[in-house]
Amino acid sequence: MKIFHTRAALSDYLNTSKNNHLSVGLVPTMGALHNGHISLIDIAKQQTDVVVCSIFVNPTQFTDPKDLDNYPRPVEADISKLENANCDVLFMPSVSEMYQNNEKWNLDLSNLDDRLEGKFRPGHYQGVTQIVFKLFDTVKPDKAFFGQKDFQQFLVIQTMVQILKLDVELIMCPIIRENDGLAMSSRNIHLSAEEHKTALVLSKVLKHAQLDFDKKNIADLKQSATDQLNSVQGIDLEYFEICDAGDLNPVSDKSPGSIIALVAAKVGRIRLIDNIILK
Numbered sequence: 001m002k003i004f005h006t007r008a009a010l011s012d013y014l015n016t017s018k019n020n021h022l023s024v025g026l027v028p029t030m031g032a033l034h035n036g037h038i039s040l041i042d043i044a045k046q047q048t049d050v051v052v053c054s055i056f057v058n059p060t061q062f063t064d065p066k067d068l069d070n071y072p073r074p075v076e077a078d079i080s081k082l083e084n085a086n087c088d089v090l091f092m093p094s095v096s097e098m099y100q101n102n103e104k105w106n107l108d109l110s111n112l113d114d115r116l117e118g119k120f121r122p123g124h125y126q127g128v129t130q131i132v133f134k135l136f137d138t139v140k141p142d143k144a145f146f147g148q149k150d151f152q153q154f155l156v157i158q159t160m161v162q163i164l165k166l167d168v169e170l171i172m173c174p175i176i177r178e179n180d181g182l183a184m185s186s187r188n189i190h191l192s193a194e195e196h197k198t199a200l201v202l203s204k205v206l207k208h209a210q211l212d213f214d215k216k217n218i219a220d221l222k223q224s225a226t227d228q229l230n231s232v233q234g235i236d237l238e239y240f241e242i243c244d245a246g247d248l249n250p251v252s253d254k255s256p257g258s259i260i261a262l263v264a265a266k267v268g269r270i271r272l273i274d275n276i277i278l279k
């Protein structure tokens, strides 16, 4: 696996691949890699010739500086996981390689960034689009691979691609879960064994909502999920919403073509998100 730390060296290398008519796939990550990330690499390997994984803990998407400081950075373990997955290229830039001081970025995300995650993490999606734009600009991938785990992020990036008319195909990859149902996340390593158990209610309520979808109306589905989440000690619920999967507007009936349930909660100090497609 080739490892690059600068944009110039990476794009030089990729230009040669492109000149040889090889397609390029990009998997952006913040590292602390788990099998969810590796599944993205595997899908990218199936669909493109040269797979670039980026590891960059992007400061502009963090609302809480402590969260940024505490974000895990197990670089050596990440490199060996990527090597085992036969990833072709790792891009691991420094903050100063990606940002100048006080850079401005403000993209109109058609209100997608003022709800759900956007409401609890103001400015988060401006930071996400800012860095993903820079990564797209450097790698110029044919395809970029993102997880359904961050469903709203996928829609936000899709919106950016449409607004800025970027020439990249976005691929959404399924959520990878632990055997007990907990969605894999780099933050899970901070959960104690007891918190891990507590956190299982997130995937459970989503699964229940999916099983009950044909039996209950939207209000009842939402009510029973919220009741169940609030009944568990140690869960600090931020939101449970049932939304149109196209625009993330909350739904009151089942008419939209695709419907998704999304949840965010703090378990101890750890903030977790999860979702499931209901229709």
Ligand code: AMP
Pocket (backbone or CB within 6 Å): 028, 029, 030, 031, 035, 036, 037, 039, 040, 145, 146, 147, 148, 149, 150, 173, 174, 175, 176, 177, 183, 184, 185, 186
């Ligand atoms: P992150 O490192 O958390 O920024 O995630 C990098 C990419 O991996 C994003 O596209 C995430 O949606 C995706 N991802 C994170 N967790 C999972 C998971 N459990 N299953 C599938 N994809 C995931």
